[in-house]
Amino acid sequence: MIEFKNVSLTYPNGHQGLKNVNLKINDGEFIVVVGLSGAGKSTLIRSINQLVKPTEGELIINGKDTLKCNERQLKEVRRNIGMIFQSYNLVKRMSVLRNVLTGSLGRTGTFKSLFGLFSNEDKELAMGSLARVGIDDKAYRRADQLSGGQQQRVSIARALTQKPNVILADEPVASLDPPTSHTVMKDLKKINKEDGITTIINLHFIDMAMEYADRIIGMREGEVVFDGPVSEVSEKTFEEIYGRPIKEDDIIGAE
Amino acid sequence: MSKQKNKTSVDNGNIAVFHSKTKVTITYILIIVIGLYIASAFYTEAYPNLIIAGMPVVIDFVIYDFFPPNLKYISTVMKALIETWNMALLSTTLSVIFALPISFLAAANINKNKVFYQIVRFILNIIRTIPELILAVLLVAFMGIGVISGIGALFIFSLGILAKLISETIEAIDPNPLEAIRATGANTIQVIRYAVIPQILPQYTSYALYVLEINVRASVILGFVGAGGIGIILKQQTSLFNYGNVSTIILMTFIAVTIIDFVSSRVRERLL
Numbered sequence: 001m002i003e004f005k006n007v008s009l010t011y012p013n014g015h016q017g018l019k020n021v022n023l024k025i026n027d028g029e030f031i032v033v034v035g036l037s038g039a040g041k042s043t044l045i046r047s048i049n050q051l052v053k054p055t056e057g058e059l060i061i062n063g064k065d066t067l068k069c070n071e072r073q074l075k076e077v078r079r080n081i082g083m084i085f086q087s088y089n090l091v092k093r094m095s096v097l098r099n100v101l102t103g104s105l106g107r108t109g110t111f112k113s114l115f116g117l118f119s120n121e122d123k124e125l126a127m128g129s130l131a132r133v134g135i136d137d138k139a140y141r142r143a144d145q146l147s148g149g150q151q152q153r154v155s156i157a158r159a160l161t162q163k164p165n166v167i168l169a170d171e172p173v174a175s176l177d178p179p180t181s182h183t184v185m186k187d188l189k190k191i192n193k194e195d196g197i198t199t200i201i202n203l204h205f206i207d208m209a210m211e212y213a214d215r216i217i218g219m220r221e222g223e224v225v226f227d228g229p230v231s232e233v234s235e236k237t238f239e240e241i242y243g244r245p246i247k248e249d250d251i252i253g254a255e
Numbered sequence: 256m257s258k259q260k261n262k263t264s265v266d267n268g269n270i271a272v273f274h275s276k277t278k279v280t281i282t283y284i285l286i287i288v289i290g291l292y293i294a295s296a297f298y299t300e301a302y303p304n305l306i307i308a309g310m311p312v313v314i315d316f317v318i319y320d321f322f323p324p325n326l327k328y329i330s331t332v333m334k335a336l337i338e339t340w341n342m343a344l345l346s347t348t349l350s351v352i353f354a355l356p357i358s359f360l361a362a363a364n365i366n367k368n369k370v371f372y373q374i375v376r377f378i379l380n381i382i383r384t385i386p387e388l389i390l391a392v393l394l395v396a397f398m399g400i401g402v403i404s405g406i407g408a409l410f411i412f413s414l415g416i417l418a419k420l421i422s423e424t425i426e427a428i429d430p431n432p433l434e435a436i437r438a439t440g441a442n443t444i445q446v447i448r449y450a451v452i453p454q455i456l457p458q459y460t461s462y463a464l465y466v467l468e469i470n471v472r473a474s475v476i477l478g479f480v481g482a483g484g485i486g487i488i489l490k491q492q493t494s495l496f497n498y499g500n501v502s503t504i505i506l507m508t509f510i511a512v513t514i515i516d517f518v519s520s521r522v523r524e525r526l527l
Contacts, residue, residue: 049438079440089435093453102449106440113445155435162439 001026002048002166002198007057009043009222017043018054019222027165028196030189032203032213036242040222041202045168048200049081050074062165079106082159082197084169084188088151092144096135096154099143100126103161122161129157133187149180156187167191169201173208178252181205185212205252206238324506325499331488332507339484340511342402342477343470346409351463353410354417359447361422364430379422382415387473391482402483405474412473413466420462421455428454457526464519471515475508 002025009018017040025031033041046052047059050066058065066077082103090099104122105113112118118126130136133153138146143154152172159167169188173181189212192199203209209216209230216233218226218241226233226241239245273281296302359365360375391408398404432450441449478486485508492500 051434051438075440075442077440078438081438083435083438085431085435087431089431091432091436091450091453092429093456094449098449102436102441103439105436105445105449108445110442110444113441114448158435158439 001060001062003058003060005058005060007047007054007059009047009052009054009056011052016222017052018047021057021222021224023217023224023227025198025200027198028192029198030192030212030214031198031200031217032209032215033200033217033219034203034206034209034238034241035219037204039219041204041219042170043222044217044219045170045200045202048166048168049078049083051083075106079162080165082162082164082167084152084155084159084167084172086171086174088148088155088175090143090151090154090158092142094143095139096130096141096143096146097123097126097139099154100130100139100157100161103129103158106162125163126157126161129160130154132160132191133157147180148176149183152176152180152184153187156184156191160191164197166198166200169199171202171204173203173205173252181208181252188212204250206235206246206250208252209233320498321502321505323499324502325497326503328500328503329507332485332504335478335485335488335504336507336511338402339474339478339486340471340515342405342409342474342484343467346406346474347413347463347467347470349406349410350413350417350466354414354421355459357414357418358421358425359451361418362425364426364428364433365443365447365451379415379418382411383419385412385415387412388476388480391477391480395481400481405477405482405484408477408482409470409473413470416469417462417466421459424455424458424462425451461523461526464523468516468519471512475512 002023004021004023007018007021008016010016019040021044033044035041043052047054048061050069054067057067059067061077064077066074069077091102098116101118101122104118104126108118108122127136127139130139133156135146135150135153135157138150138154143151146154167188172188173184176184185208188199188201191197201212210233213230215229216226216237217224218237220241220243226237235246238250242250271278357375357379360371361379363372366372366375387408390411391404394404394407398407428451432454433446436446436450474484475486475489478484478488479490481487485504489501489504489508492504
């Protein structure tokens with residue numbers, strides 16, 4: 001379980017990314033965080049694995065306040081959290097398989113990883129993860145030779161190779177076309193259902209959020225302004241979250 | 256539309272490309288630079304007419320003293336050339352190995368400790384201000400005449416260049432993969448190994464070859480101060496006025512350096 005208790009985050013330039021956030025995220029939930037750009041969605045997700053560190057409050061993951069973790073404990077925390085980014089963030093000049101194997105670095109010794117000596121189980125897991133997202137035939141290609149959708153699936157496979165309890169996805173489909181976006185979302189949903197991995201995704205497309213989410217969290221100006229199951233959400237809810245009428249840009253469209 | 260004319264940009268119907276202020280600045284700079292040229296020619300007495308007057312002497316020198324090269328001297332030159340090559344190869348290899356960890360410390364996106372970063376940068380800057388010839392003179396004084404002093408001088412010299420070039424490459428890499436690898440729970444060394452090294456590898460190899468080219472040329476000179484290599488016999492034969500031998504040395508060095516530069520730059524072209 002992930003619990004935010006009065007979490008605030010002020011950036012060094014004085015901008016307040018999060019304002020007194022209180023949330024409880026249960027194991028296995030599939031949550032979509034919505035809001036306009038700059039609303040603090042990204043800050044919310046990134047504070048869970050502390051790519052940005054909240055300045056106030058408690059952020060409790062599995063009973064431990066992660067804001068009090070030292071460097072070594074933080075790595076433990078991160079090891080169990082997979083992350084997917086808008087721009088895939090693969091190492092372009094490396095093969096797909098090696099990119100996926102970096103998911104196992106957290107449990108591989110420094111010396112072994114320096115020479116690329118990954119265990120057989122990890123290699124099998126990596127290949128298996130690639131197979132789950134349907135691109136195991138591309139394992140030995142260079143990452144930058146793949147299309148955007150394929151690269152995003154490589155990054156999902158990388159996250160899977162961590163054997164995570166939680167997957168965070170920061171605008172995972174913002175750089176993809178609508179059909180590819182739906183494929184990626186379906187992959188994430190499938191993994192969530194099959195492995196029971198808690199999944200938290202930032203999206204700004206309303207229809208997509210409605211289609212895939214179990215629960216929706218709405219953010220505006222660093223505050224959580226809506227939190228509820230998808231059944232309670234209507235177009236009006238989004239207008240309240242966004243603070244303006246719905247526009248065409250807010251909808252990605254069907255497959 | 257108002258017909259108001261901007262006086263600074265329109266002059267007699269011609270539209271000026273430069274702002275008039277820029278024009279003035281450029282004129283001043285030109286005057287200063289030309290002044291510097293005249294002053295340096297005056298003080299060094301490098302008048303153009305000297306070159307024209309001296310031409311026949313140069314031509315005579317090349318025709319009567321340099322030709323023919325002494326072919327019997329080839330084997331001696333070959334030995335010295337191989338020594339020069341070995342000096343360059345060893346010093347480059349050592350500096351390529353040692354420059355890598357130093358480069359990470361001299362890259363602001365890896366070494367987040369600002370004070371430590373500035374100290375590393377400062378030391379590297381100092382090393383780079385010392386010409387390789389001075390380094391060689393110092394090392395010959397400490398370690399005596401010989402190849403080792405030459406290798407040491409070239410090592411320190413190329414370490415400074417390489418660390419500078421590589422650390423700048425590191426600072427220019429795409430930060431996104433670093434964030435992704437760090438998010439998997441990897442430690443700093445693993446982040447460097449999997450997110451940084453793959454990104455800098457082509458430039459790293461290219462700079463290594465580039466420094467090898469520099470070191471081959473630099474090691475030719477180092478012999479003049481007794482630090483080994485072809486420079487030793489070049490200096491010796493010049494002072495003995497054995498121009499046949501000097502000619503052999505110069506021709507063979509020219510060929511060797513050209514070949515090394517050619518191969519190296521071809522390889523570098525394919526890398527990037």
